[in-house]
Amino acid sequence: MAPGSSDGSPLSEDNKHQEHHRVEMDNLTPSDLFSPSKARQQRARAQDWAHIDSWLSYKYAGRTVPTFERNEETLKVLRELSMANERADEERAILERVEREALKELDEVTTNPSDAHILSTLRAHLTPEGSTALTALASATIALSTPSPDPQTLAHALVSHTTTAQNLTNQLTLIQNLQQYLSKQHSLLRAQLHELQTDPSFSAPASLQRQTIEQTRQTKHLRSKIREAESQLSSLQSSHARAMTPASKNIASAEAIAEMLEQQRALGELREQVEALESEVEEFGGLPADLAAARKEVGRLEVKCDEVRRRRDELFEGLVG
Structure with missing residues (x-):
């Protein structure tokens, strides 16, 4: 028996979907048939449902697709779900291809036995101080992300990292000072606001x-x-x-x-x-x-008057000094 020929198979589901599309076309009114825009919308909707039906049949792979209500909201959700699923499949395929290529490159790398012999001989003849220095050199190369363990390259990288760290420290100090200044100004402004709200002299009669x-x-x-x-x-x-x-x-x-x-x-x-x-x-x-708005306006004008008076006093003190 051919796959999909029994009841509940994908073939019977396709027949149901085709029957559903035929019923939708039969329900069209004469105005829908002679309206180009409505006809285009109907064709686009039918194509979307055909794509959704094909995607569901593929995902269920021979199992019966659950029944659901076919409306615009369901079509929108299923279309978004299918697009997200297809993007995930593409990303997974790309990841698998990259992993296969990386594994192939690792398999193609040939190791030279003489290099391993030279390395073991070098390690065996190193003094404890030399082994420690070699380990420190390799660790510094890895930590500084330099392409080679050349001392001059390591020195340049170390100076660059030190300069960057010092610049970041200076910027952090400036930011902390600015934060402290803003916090102080915020406290002063809140105190002035409280004074304006509670002092009877700033309220209108x-x-x-x-x-x-x-x-x-x-x-x-x-x-x-x-x-x-x-x-x-x-x-x-x-x-x-x-x-x-x-x-x-x-x-x-x-x-x-x-x-x-x-x-x-x-x-x-x-x-x-x-x-x-x-x-x-x-x-x-x-x-x-x-009345409340008038009181606020009077308070604002009095504060402005006090600021102008303080400014006048400061200018006078500056002239006298």
């Missing part, structure tokens, strides 16, 4: 928001009063000019001038009050409306 709102309200009220007074003054001037006869112009001119001067004086006082309130409001103009 509790009534700041209420004062700002009240002053803004007063400013708006005074501005409306000014506009109202200016409108009344203009109206009075117009009505007075219309009602005034040529004979009474000279009589009423003194009273009109006095009234206008009084109104101008009152208007000037209102303007001074508005300007004073606006100057007070401008002092808090850059602060946020939120």
Whole structure:
């Protein structure tokens, strides 16, 4: 009986897979058949499933492939698994080939009996000091990774390693000093931050928001009063000019001038009050409306003021010194 002809063989599994692909093609709608993009997607999906089915049949080698749900997620996982498996097979094949080639090279290396005799004779005739020196020379050659045990080569390698070690030691010392400096600065900054967060002098007054709102309200009220007074003054001037006869112009001119001067004086006082309130409001103009944010901003500005003051004192001390 041919392999794979019985139930559960890879041949029957292939038949199942072909039947599954045929069912998928039968389920296509007319729009799928006449859509080039959907047709390409369907062909690519069918090719991926064919590759997965072939890979599973090869991996199970005559055993029944377990049944599973065929959907896009399963196809994606199986495709990634097959690609990873193929890469692992390729890496294993490359490793085996390298090992075979290395073993072949080792087998092809011929040993000269005379070299072994010379080496044994040399070792036998060496004094204890000479044997120790030869061992030290070989150990130094291996430790320094030099191509030959020539003393000059070993000396150059030793000097190079010593220089590199000294440079690394210096760099390590610099890094340690920098780390200590950064740690000290970090501690100082944390102390300053704690002081800013806990010192009452850096916190905004509790009534700041209420004062700002009240002053803004007063400013708006005074501005409306000014506009109202200016409108009344203009109206009075117009009505007075219309009602005034040529004979009474000279009589009423003194009273009109006095009234206008009084109104101008009152208007000037209102303007001074508005300007004073606006100057007070401008002092808090850059602060946020939120009370907590305003306190933080006031604290930041006070810290900046202290820094400028310290800088001024340092410059003055430098000039005096």
